[in-house]
Amino acid sequence: MSKLSPTFHSAIPVPSAVASLEIASSSSLYVCVGTDDGTVRVYDLSSSRATKGIKSLGDEVSSVACSYNASGVPTTVWAAAGRSALRFQLDTPKLILTVDDATCRLELGEDDEDVLNELRLSDNGKFMAFSTDSGTVGTVEVSTSRVSRMRAKHNSICATVKFVPDRPSEIVSGGYDSAILHFDFKQGSVLSRHDVSSAPAESGIALSPPFIQCSAMSPSGLYVAGTADGRIWLGGGGEKAPAASAGNKKKSRKWEGLRAEEGLWIQAANGPVVAIAFSGPNVIASTLLGTIIVFSVTRNDANALQAAQIWTAASQNVAKVNAMAVNAQRLVLGGYSKVGKGMIETWRFGDARGSDQSVVTE
Structure with missing residues (x-):
């Protein structure tokens, strides 16, 4: 087992089904949780208790995007609820916020049926990207x-x-x-695209279509996407080479991560891959039914991507996974429990002392 393999730590009941999660990339103990009853809660994982809440947003909170202070505590959160993105300041004495406390509200969907799916803040916090049910991709300049x-x-x-x-x-x-699709969002134009083909049918069994359900991007520019037919695609054409091996290679005019000839397919599972993330040199994926899989991703002597499964386990408390968040020390799953209640489950990396298998009740 790799020293980076997760070890089960705890399960925390949530009043409603978990739809979205975010955790700071550092060793933060705080996770931001969006649920299907229109609520956002911030949990302190050291105590398994909610420390801040936003209620009555009117629609499922399909995505949360946070800014953090130096201690990894979220100070600002954008919540996607229906067609709207709402911004809240969390560094206030008030423990429970409502829609009236939003410092900004943007209607990003074209109509009430065009709900938001994902919000992401850029590393410098100047822009927020969004995606919608109608297929729209866009950005928001946060300051204006x-x-x-x-x-x-x-x-x-x-x-x-x-x-x-x-x-x-x-x-x-x-x-x-x-x-x-790969865009220049200041020009609004497509720079490149990759169209995914269905996997060959095996033993006459037809898998789901290869819908793209989740994605992640490493700091070095390696792209990974999970599909509804249980596969993972790694796009390596835009990955930055380490300084020691980059030589005199010039920086490309644009990111080339969607070049098919530099990609790699992994058949990860028989069911949909619904969440995916990087953890150092590894890729972590979760299926809809809670199978967690860790892959080591390296390059061979010819500089081609290669991947090997190094660990897998089943979620112990989340029967249906809707979201996953990963940082330097923790993996957090969110969704439904076996009895249909909201649940988040935490795992630790490389810390056997964390395997107390505790269940926290509210």
Whole structure:
């Protein structure tokens, strides 16, 4: 077992089903949780208690995007509820906030049916990217609330969107049309795309279509996407080489992470991959039914990507996974319990002392 393999730590009941999660990339103990009853809660994982809440947002909170202080405590949160993105200041004495406390509200969906799916803040916090059910991809300039929508869109639901590191105007989106699109969001134009084909049927069993359901981007520019037919695609064409091996290679004019010839497919599971993240050199994925899988991703002597499964386990308390968040020390799953109640489950990396298998009740 790798020293980075997760060890089960605790399960925390949540009043309603978990729809979204975010945790600071450091060793933060605070996780921001959005639920299907229109509530956002901040949990302190050291005590398994909620420390701040936002209620009555009117729709499922499909995504949360936070800014943090130096201690990893969220100070600002954007919550996606229905077609709206709402911003709240959390560094206030007030423990329970409502819609009236929002410092900004943006209607980003075209109508009430065009709900938001993912919000992401850029590393510098200047822009927020969003995706919607109608297939729209767009950005918000945070300081001015100026909204820009890409001229091209997905032909179906756009599930996920990410910023490209060290590229101040580039984002990547994935949709249920099995397309991955790469945009210059300041120009509103498509820079590249990758269309995903269905996996070959095995033993006459037809798997789900290859909808793009989740994605992640590493700090070095390695892209990974999870599909509804249980596969993972790694796009390595835009990954920055380490300084020692980069030689005299010039920086490309644009990120080239969607080049098919530099990608790698992994058949990870028989069911949908609904959440995916990087943890150091590894990729962590979760299926809809709570199978957690860790892959080691390396390059061979020919500099081609290669991946090996190094660990897998089943969630102990989340029967249906809707979200996953990972930082330097923890993995957090969120969704439904076996009896249909809200649940978050925490795992620790490389810390056997964390395997107390405790269940916290409220």
